[in-house]
Amino acid sequence: MEKLKDSRLITISALDSRGCYHLLYHFDINGIKTFKVLIPEKKPVIQSIVDIFPSAEFYEREIHDFFDIEFKGNPRLHDKMFLPDDWEGRAPLKKDKTD
Amino acid sequence: MHDYTIPIGPHHPAIDEPACLRVSLDGNYIVDANIRLGYAHKGIEKLLEGKRIDQGLHIVDHICGICSVAHPSCYVMVIEKMLNYKPPERVNYIRTLLSELGRIQSHIFWSGFMLHEIGFETMLAYFLREREYALEILERLTGNRSHFAAHKVRTVKNDVTEEDVRFIQNKIKIIEKKIPSYMKIAKKDKVIRARLVDVGTIRRQDAEKYSLIGPIARGSGLRVDVRKDDPYEAYDEVDFDMMLEWSGDAHARMMVRLREIMESIRIVKQILKNMPDGKIPPISPVIIEEGMEVGRVEAPRGENFHMIKIKDKRIDRARIRPPTFNFMSIFTKLLEGREVGDVPVILASLDPCFACMERVIVIKDGKREVLTEDDFRRKYV
Numbered sequence: 001m002e003k004l005k006d007s008r009l010i011t012i013s014a015l016d017s018r019g020c021y022h023l024l025y026h027f028d029i030n031g032i033k034t035f036k037v038l039i040p041e042k043k044p045v046i047q048s049i050v051d052i053f054p055s056a057e058f059y060e061r062e063i064h065d066f067f068d069i070e071f072k073g074n075p076r077l078h079d080k081m082f083l084p085d086d087w088e089g090r091a092p093l094k095k096d097k098t099d
Numbered sequence: 100m101h102d103y104t105i106p107i108g109p110h111h112p113a114i115d116e117p118a119c120l121r122v123s124l125d126g127n128y129i130v131d132a133n134i135r136l137g138y139a140h141k142g143i144e145k146l147l148e149g150k151r152i153d154q155g156l157h158i159v160d161h162i163c164g165i166c167s168v169a170h171p172s173c174y175v176m177v178i179e180k181m182l183n184y185k186p187p188e189r190v191n192y193i194r195t196l197l198s199e200l201g202r203i204q205s206h207i208f209w210s211g212f213m214l215h216e217i218g219f220e221t222m223l224a225y226f227l228r229e230r231e232y233a234l235e236i237l238e239r240l241t242g243n244r245s246h247f248a249a250h251k252v253r254t255v256k257n258d259v260t261e262e263d264v265r266f267i268q269n270k271i272k273i274i275e276k277k278i279p280s281y282m283k284i285a286k287k288d289k290v291i292r293a294r295l296v297d298v299g300t301i302r303r304q305d306a307e308k309y310s311l312i313g314p315i316a317r318g319s320g321l322r323v324d325v326r327k328d329d330p331y332e333a334y335d336e337v338d339f340d341m342m343l344e345w346s347g348d349a350h351a352r353m354m355v356r357l358r359e360i361m362e363s364i365r366i367v368k369q370i371l372k373n374m375p376d377g378k379i380p381p382i383s384p385v386i387i388e389e390g391m392e393v394g395r396v397e398a399p400r401g402e403n404f405h406m407i408k409i410k411d412k413r414i415d416r417a418r419i420r421p422p423t424f425n426f427m428s429i430f431t432k433l434l435e436g437r438e439v440g441d442v443p444v445i446l447a448s449l450d451p452c453f454a455c456m457e458r459v460i461v462i463k464d465g466k467r468e469v470l471t472e473d474d475f476r477r478k479y480v
Contacts (some may be wrong), residue, residue: 010395042417054309055429081137
């Protein structure tokens with residue numbers, strides 16, 4: 001990530017591909033360039049990139065709300081952004097086995 | 100040390116759309132701010148899952164009432180990339196025409212509201228009157244005044260006739276005549292300058308660090324514009340300039356937007372003049388077995404990004420990153436150190452569009468349950 005410091009982060013998208021999560025980091029480097037990171041479903045933890053790209057804070061919080069992925073180092077990760085404060089159910093964008 | 104924390108919103112006279120801003124104060128000065136969203140959630144990303152491509156387009160058309168050209172235009176671009184299909188020139192020109200008219204009406208609307216925030220009600224009325232001409236054109240071209248729904252995969256809904264061209268030329272002339280006089284007022288008026296100059300200043304380094312986009316980045320002197328960087332539709336065939344201001348404050352952002360209206364009018368004129376002859380293709384069904392593609396367009400507020408993954412002819416996952424979501428991270432930083440009275444001005448100067456931003460899922464009723472997809476469709480689609 002340090003090497004990409006000078007390029008612009010477009011967004012981070014998450015995908016549930018039954019078994020593992022795909023985190024896609026889209027950058028603007030002469031067009032859209034995407035870097036894919038796989039995270040195991042059983043222990044979804046990854047290092048946050050907020051210290052390098054401050055705009056990632058909200059993308060990571062959104063993904064945490066909807067996929068329950070932990071971003072280590074994001075200071076406001078556990079303040080709910082879109083979900084109600086007392087939300088206890090399943091992360092809404094996770095896929096069932098039947099989906 | 101924080102004296103106390105006050106919530107601003109979700110329903111507040113100074114903020115038109117629902118968001119709750121919690122600001123910690125020390126006297127009248129803000130020391131910390133946090134934003135809470137989710138009051139206008141529509142669940143678009145979840146809703147798109149499992150839909151056919153043509154059904155998906157229908158939902159994307161309804162994401163936002165102001166950027167309602169940018170979202171479908173990005174969606175059809177991504178689908179056409181997957182199909183490896185290049186639309187005919189005429190279709191590209193008509194799409195560019197719609198994009199620019201959408202930008203004109205959005206920027207005029209925003210300029211009016213920016214001035215309304217600082218107490219210039221008369222200017223709001225004037226701007227809305229001018230916006231009406233842009234809406235009349237869009238209504239004639241697409242049949243709708245808000246959710247235009249003119250984009251179809253491989254084509255557009257309606258062709259532009261000779262009569263339409265004359266109609267557009269007449270209306271656009273009126274807007275072109277009026278906007279420079281408003282620009283003069285915005286530039287010179289002492290009250291406007293007192294409220295906007297040096298308020299919410301974003302330095303160029305910060306704009307780069309926070310990956311800012313659209314008129315906000317251009318107001319800080321950053322050269323970011325998808326129309327130039329990664330030309331789509333017919334933008335590589337028209338001549339236009341990127342509007343830049345250097346001071347990075349609310350006033351610079353306002354001037355960027357006002358000057359962009361004039362630049363968009365210039366593009367519209369070129370499009371009308373050089374529109375290639377020919378027919379637009381008929382609307383046909385689209386079937387894609389599998390694929391994944393990303394795409395971006397320049398919405399009025401900045402870069403609009405779509406990622407679509409298709410599996411078994413249906414949408415498996417759609418990710419939509421509207422421009423507003425990008426600059427929420429700098430918004431809370433901008434407030435620190437300012438007075439409470441500046442909150443609406445700074446928020447308005449960023450031109451947020453919450454309808455675009457809040458798309459994912461949560462329905463909360465008394466029983467706290469998530470609706471099934473069928474219930475969802477019955478209730479909301």
